Amino acid sequence: MAKWLAKTEPDECSIDDFAGRIDKAVVWEGVRNYQARNFLRDMAVGDEVFIYHSSCRHIGIAGIVKVVRAAYPDPSQFDEKSPYLDAKSPVDKPRWQAVDMVFVNKLPRLLPLDELKSLPGLQDLALVKKGSRLSVMPVSDAEWNLILSAV
DNA sequence: GCCAACGTTGGC
């Protein structure tokens, strides 16, 4: 079972938003970067995903969710009212993918970015690399366990 | 709010 990390601005969709709707999956839409899209496409049902809070007061890994529906065409790319509308995406060959995810748990404490940067063994994780803007990325089992043991 | 780093766009 593969593991992943996904960035989100908590104002948009925080780990608490996941926790507050455990009966209804969150549609992870709006990814508009090809590399991140490819990772989304590789996600399988049951895969676990770290939720990372960015562009906010407390930056870091906040919790874990899991995939309950594998990649399908992101509806927001065709939605005129969505900020994620991509008018150039062909309807018969959509560019962008979404997955559905549900809450698993919050970490006992938020693991801040500066701690993640200081952990030996995470230097290959795109998240901690300077200038990295990748919003969905794979996490190895070793990295996953290291992060959990640092909480 | 600033700004460095990055990905995308579009002219050539």
Add this chain to the structure above:
DNA sequence: GCCAACGTTGGC
């Protein structure tokens, strides 16, 4: 195919 200009991301 190159690359400058531009818009966006995201930490600080």
